[in-house]
Amino acid sequence: MLYGKKFLFFASFCFLIIAASGCTIGESPAEKMYEHLEQTVSLESGFAEVQEPLIEAEQKEQKLFNEMLGMSMKEIDQIKKLADEAIRIADSREVLIKKEEESIDSAYEEFKSVNRLVNEIDEKALKTKADELVKTMEKRHESYGELHEVYMEALNMDRELYKMMKKEDLAIEDLKSHTEDLNKKYDEVLKSQDTFNHLTDQYNEKKKAFYKEAGFSTTDKKKAS
Numbered sequence: 001m002l003y004g005k006k007f008l009f010f011a012s013f014c015f016l017i018i019a020a021s022g023c024t025i026g027e028s029p030a031e032k033m034y035e036h037l038e039q040t041v042s043l044e045s046g047f048a049e050v051q052e053p054l055i056e057a058e059q060k061e062q063k064l065f066n067e068m069l070g071m072s073m074k075e076i077d078q079i080k081k082l083a084d085e086a087i088r089i090a091d092s093r094e095v096l097i098k099k100e101e102e103s104i105d106s107a108y109e110e111f112k113s114v115n116r117l118v119n120e121i122d123e124k125a126l127k128t129k130a131d132e133l134v135k136t137m138e139k140r141h142e143s144y145g146e147l148h149e150v151y152m153e154a155l156n157m158d159r160e161l162y163k164m165m166k167k168e169d170l171a172i173e174d175l176k177s178h179t180e181d182l183n184k185k186y187d188e189v190l191k192s193q194d195t196f197n198h199l200t201d202q203y204n205e206k207k208k209a210f211y212k213e214a215g216f217s218t219t220d221k222k223k224a225s
Contacts, residue, residue: 029120030214033130036113037207043110046103050096057093061086061158068165076168083162090159097155101148108141129210136206140199147192154185 064086068079115134121127161178164170 029117033117040107040111043107080166083165086162129213133206136203143196150188157182
């Protein structure tokens, strides 16, 4: 039998999408900011769309790996077939992650339009809220970059693992060592994911605070009186 069980998390990007609110668009800097903020929400929709297929792909890979572990080296031909299928699924995950990254980056590019508008705000309290909002989004985007990097490292290690499984002379110790390294990498993924989710929560709170200070209603899409 092949070595043990792979304790991978296959942690998907279960992020919290930026919450949307509404108001009437006008000509003040705050109202112009609103327009860009809501467009940012729209552009991140691609991020949400890939989450379900990403989770399904991760689960399929885990199932295939478990099947491979349950076979003896006498069944190497079947192991190779399963490994090739797992590699194909890993490749499909990379496509989904690329789509996710493009969604996040395009939303951030739209958000950058908010920066110049912040300097046009005269009210001190409102400007403070706007500055906090911008700083939080910048930290959030940086956090996503770190998460994306470590997730891709883990994904590439998955592919290396499946290629190892195809070797007829695979050493058990080599498989064990790679699996342990992979588990550590997914620990990093989970930590990065937690950081990103935390900053997303913070951003949503800062956004609500900014809308409230600006007098925007978050329930009926009308400016509060």
